Amino acid sequence: MNxxxxxxxxxxxxxxxxxxxLTALGLVLIFKSTYIFNFAQGQLLLxxxxxxxxxxxxxxxxxxxSILLALALSALLGFGIERFALRxxxxxxxxSIVLMTLxxxxxxxxxxxxxxxxxxxxxxxxxxxxxPYKITTPFIHDGNPIVIILKQxxxxxxxVAILGVLVISAFFRYTNAGLAMRGASEDHxxxxxxxxxxxxxxxxxxxxxxxxxxxxxxxxxxxxxxxxSLSVVVLAAFPVVLLGGxxxxxxxxxxxxxxxxxxxxxxxxxxxxxxxxxxxxxxxVLLVVLLIRPEGLFGQKRIERI
Amino acid sequence: MGVPRPAGxxxxxxxxxxxxxxxxxQWWLLIALILSLYALPFYASQSVVALVNRIAIxxxxxxxxxxxxxxxxxISLGQAAFMTTGGYISALLVNLSGWSFFEALPIAALGAGVxxxxxGLPSLRVKGFYLAMATLAAQFIIPWFTRNIFPDLLNGAQxxxxxxxxxxxxxxSTPQKYxxxxxxxxxxxxxxxxNISRSRxxxxxxxxxxxxxxxxxxxxxxxxxxxxxxxxxxxxAGIAGSxxxxxxxxxxxxxxxxxxxxxxxGMLVIGGLGSNLGPFFGAIVVEMLIEAAxxxxxxxxxxxxxxxxxxxxxxxxxxxxxxxxxxxxxEPRGLAHRWQLLKAxxxxxxxxx
Numbered sequence: 001m002n003x004x005x006x007x008x009x010x011x012x013x014x015x016x017x018x019x020x021x022l023t024a025l026g027l028v029l030i031f032k033s034t035y036i037f038n039f040a041q042g043q044l045l046l047x048x049x050x051x052x053x054x055x056x057x058x059x060x061x062x063x064x065x066s067i068l069l070a071l072a073l074s075a076l077l078g079f080g081i082e083r084f085a086l087r088x089x090x091x092x093x094x095x096s097i098v099l100m101t102l103x104x105x106x107x108x109x110x111x112x113x114x115x116x117x118x119x120x121x122x123x124x125x126x127x128x129x130x131x132p133y134k135i136t137t138p139f140i141h142d143g144n145p146i147v148i149i150l151k152q153x154x155x156x157x158x159x160v161a162i163l164g165v166l167v168i169s170a171f172f173r174y175t176n177a178g179l180a181m182r183g184a185s186e187d188h189x190x191x192x193x194x195x196x197x198x199x200x201x202x203x204x205x206x207x208x209x210x211x212x213x214x215x216x217x218x219x220x221x222x223x224x225x226x227x228x229s230l231s232v233v234v235l236a237a238f239p240v241v242l243l244g245g246x247x248x249x250x251x252x253x254x255x256x257x258x259x260x261x262x263x264x265x266x267x268x269x270x271x272x273x274x275x276x277x278x279x280x281x282x283x284x285v286l287l288v289v290l291l292i293r294p295e296g297l298f299g300q301k302r303i304e305r306i
Numbered sequence: 307m308g309v310p311r312p313a314g315x316x317x318x319x320x321x322x323x324x325x326x327x328x329x330x331x332q333w334w335l336l337i338a339l340i341l342s343l344y345a346l347p348f349y350a351s352q353s354v355v356a357l358v359n360r361i362a363i364x365x366x367x368x369x370x371x372x373x374x375x376x377x378x379x380x381i382s383l384g385q386a387a388f389m390t391t392g393g394y395i396s397a398l399l400v401n402l403s404g405w406s407f408f409e410a411l412p413i414a415a416l417g418a419g420v421x422x423x424x425x426g427l428p429s430l431r432v433k434g435f436y437l438a439m440a441t442l443a444a445q446f447i448i449p450w451f452t453r454n455i456f457p458d459l460l461n462g463a464q465x466x467x468x469x470x471x472x473x474x475x476x477x478x479s480t481p482q483k484y485x486x487x488x489x490x491x492x493x494x495x496x497x498x499x500x501n502i503s504r505s506r507x508x509x510x511x512x513x514x515x516x517x518x519x520x521x522x523x524x525x526x527x528x529x530x531x532x533x534x535x536x537x538x539x540x541x542x543a544g545i546a547g548s549x550x551x552x553x554x555x556x557x558x559x560x561x562x563x564x565x566x567x568x569x570x571x572g573m574l575v576i577g578g579l580g581s582n583l584g585p586f587f588g589a590i591v592v593e594m595l596i597e598a599a600x601x602x603x604x605x606x607x608x609x610x611x612x613x614x615x616x617x618x619x620x621x622x623x624x625x626x627x628x629x630x631x632x633x634x635x636x637e638p639r640g641l642a643h644r645w646q647l648l649k650a651x652x653x654x655x656x657x658x659x
Contacts, residue, residue: 096575098381098435098438099572100630103572105568109624110626110627114621242436280446287440
């Protein structure tokens with residue numbers, strides 16, 4: 001273990017957990033109301049970032065306007081996906097629905113490649129890359145206190161991501177629409193029979209997921225650049241969701257931070273082999289969670305009846 | 307299968323009742339088909355032979371997935387990772403210990419099967435997309451291992467050069483020769499898969515898929531059957547991976563990737579889940595689709611000159627994804643079901659039912 005670098009890696013890992021939590025939130029949003037696990041979330045995220053890029057760079061709108069336009073567009077996309085891809089699948093077995101989102105992911109990936117091309121792009125910088133924050137920690141190494149350097153974009157992405165998660169969770173907790181969504185997730189038929197319009201609820205959930213994905217895409221693209229591999233980030237968000245619990249919004253924050261932290265811890269090792277483990281760390285955690293506590297930290301245990 | 311038989315055909319013996327191929331003309335047709343495939347190198351171009359070769363190997367992998375996902379109902383996103391395992395095991399055995407490919411292949415299949423068992427363990431506790439996640443973990447962890455352990459042996463991310471299989475002095479170095487290996491393997495795996503699906507094991511798989519709790523209450527050991535399904539799927543993947551690695555003659559952690567796993571699942575759905583014809587239909591149709599995307603891509607792009615460069619590659623995932631979605635919406639039982647309907651319609655002609 002490289003003790004001198006440990007605080008730095010811990011902090012960086014923790015901050016990287018913020019966007020992870022936001023990405024995971026998109027998955028939980030859809031799962032909570034529609035009971036569908038969306039494997040196409042990565043492509044939604046990528047498309048959101050590409051929309052923003054197109055409005056800001058190609059069309060030359062100011063950044064704040066392009067983000068708003070991209071959010072609107074991806075909400076529309078979410079509505080469209082629910083209407084034309086997932087609604088016909090209502091009542092179909094789980095396998096078909098999983099495959100539908102996988103196929104959707106492939107199609108959206110192809111679409112993104114077809115319309116925007118596969119080139120690496122410079123995403124407009126939202127947070128300044130200069131002047132990283134420096135924090136002096138109380139830990140002493142070789143007579144000097146250890147200083148952590150934090151890039152501004154990492155810190156602010158983290159703040160925005162956590163704020164996003166809090167806003168959405170307040171939405172679920174305190175608004176009627178959120179209550180309807182929670183009700184719909186409990187039992188689709190029951191919800192419909194007490195007068196909830198579940199198709200509209202599903203549509204809104206998908207639109208919200210599109211919005212959240214775009215936010216996440218913008219945050220990730222502004223710190224790590226934009227190309228088609230952006231969608232891969234979601235693969236690290238799957239373990240976050242399962243760790244936090246599939247139905248739990250606060251769980252995404254805890255899960256995101258824990259996964260980010262675990263990657264940070266591993267990165268601080270002196271052994272290159274262990275250091276390389278940071279890329280599969282989410283999945284190692286995932287396997288452990290599935291074996292020990294499949295419902296995650298804050299998820300609901302499902303009781304099955306015949 | 308519920309398909310009406312021609313009038314006047316009765317099962318007069320148990321052997322006849324159990325037989326897969328009933329009529330002499332069916333035998334002749336099958337033999338003619340197999341012979342025409344074996345004779346392919348004599349009359350078809352190299353690219354066609356290579357395509358058939360690739361399809362045959364793909365079908366083996368999809369057959370394994372069919373046992374696991376189609377019959378047992380366990381979603382797996384890790385089939386390509388088990389192919390990687392099989393490919394690496396046989397490549398290493400052939401390269402290092404000087405084994406022949408034909409000795410290494412069964413070991414590779416078994417080795418992949420054991421790895422499949424390990425990643426099937428979460429199925430004890432989870433199902434549905436939780437299980438999909440566990441197999442997705444295999445898809446990340448196994449390639450990571452091939453990149454990071456024993457770098458002097460596995461050559462890290464660079465991967466291995468794989469030797470050509472040799473039998474009785476014949477080097478299977480071109481698709482024209484390799485196709486004999488893949489077709490023979492395909493025939494054997496088809497027989498095995500078909501017979502598993504209609505044996506006690508296959509019926510147990512179906513019971514597990516249709517209602518796992520009910521099956522458990524009837525006294526079935528769910529975990530045992532789930533693990534057996536995972537093992538079998540990984541064995542098939544190991545065979546396919548080993549065959550593919552020696553065919554491509556190079557192997558690294560990305561040779562079989564997550565995308566392949568998704569495509570295998572897509573092939574299975576397009577072909578027909580839980581049908582022994584499904585993997586054939588699915589693999590052939592999807593590979594054709596991908597070929598078509600490659601062939602007609604430039605023409606298609608020229609119709610829309612405004613699209614970005616490199617858009618030809620975009621057509622493959624686009625075509626595949628859209629086809630999969632359309633099948634899920636309009637024919638979730640796949641082409642195999644359509645084939646059954648077609649056969650029934652033919653037999654009942656001119657009456658519709």
